[in-house]
Amino acid sequence: MSTWGGGAKCAACEKTVYHAEEMQCNGRSFHKTCFSCMVCRKGLDSTTVAAHESEIYCKTCYGKKYGPKGYGYGQGAGALSSDTGEQLGIEPQETKPQRPATNSNSNKFAQKFGGAEKCSRCSKSVYAAEKMIGGGKPWHKTCFRCALCGKGLESTTVTDKDGEIYCKVCYAKNFGPKGMGLGNLGCAEHQE
Structure with missing residues (x-):
């Protein structure tokens, strides 16, 4: 008690x-003043602490001591380091060479996370926050425009033909049925 x-x-x-x-x-x-990394003594909070058994670390030191080993691993938070871990009492481990990602893996990554797919209009990367789909292809919101008149499109107003997207009016004028009263909106020949 x-x-x-x-x-x-x-x-x-x-x-x-x-x-x-x-x-x-x-x-x-812990006291707030005692809540610090056991290696570098940096003050911690609930978002920066990493615990291992009864010890607490900042995420960088935790990564160096307990994270995966090898090129590009264990540095944490983008820190650059050339140490081998010997200062922390870590035995060097043999690392396997990293295989470069294949196109199928990078395409799966792109589909899952929305990166690396290319816009059908400007050919730049399309990320999930700006991605529109038209004609089964990815587009930036700013590129999601009619190929003829430049009008901004939405999923309900887009039509596609041969890999390009159009507004419904331009599509009807250029690719719709021809004849009297069809596809010739505003044509002077048919007005009396």
């Missing part, structure tokens, strides 16, 4: 942690 105003013991310094200054991680209490 705790005394008046008292609390749990700090996992780092073993002194009493009062509620107003308490940080918790894995069911253990």
Whole structure:
């Protein structure tokens, strides 16, 4: 039972942690000032802490100590490092050479995450937030326009022919049925 105003013991310094200054991680209490990385001593919070058993680390040091090994791994948060992990007491591990991604894998990635597909109009990458589909192909929202009149299109107003997209009016004028009253909107020959 705790005394008046008292609390749990700090996992780092073993002194009493009062509620107003308490940080918790894995069911253990810490003072805010003691809630720091065991390697670099950087102050931590709930979004930057990485715990391993009874130890707490910043994500960079945790990655170096416990993350995957090899080229491009374990540096965390984009940090550049040329150390081998010996300073942290880590045995170097043999790494397998990385295989470059094949087109089928990168295409699957593109389909899942919306990157690397190319816009049918400008040929630049189309990401999920700006992606429109017309004629079964990806388009940027800004490129999703009629090929003839330039009018912006929506999924309900788009028509496609031979890999290009059109508004319904331009499609009807250029590819619709021909004859009296059909596809000749506003034609002077047929008006009396």
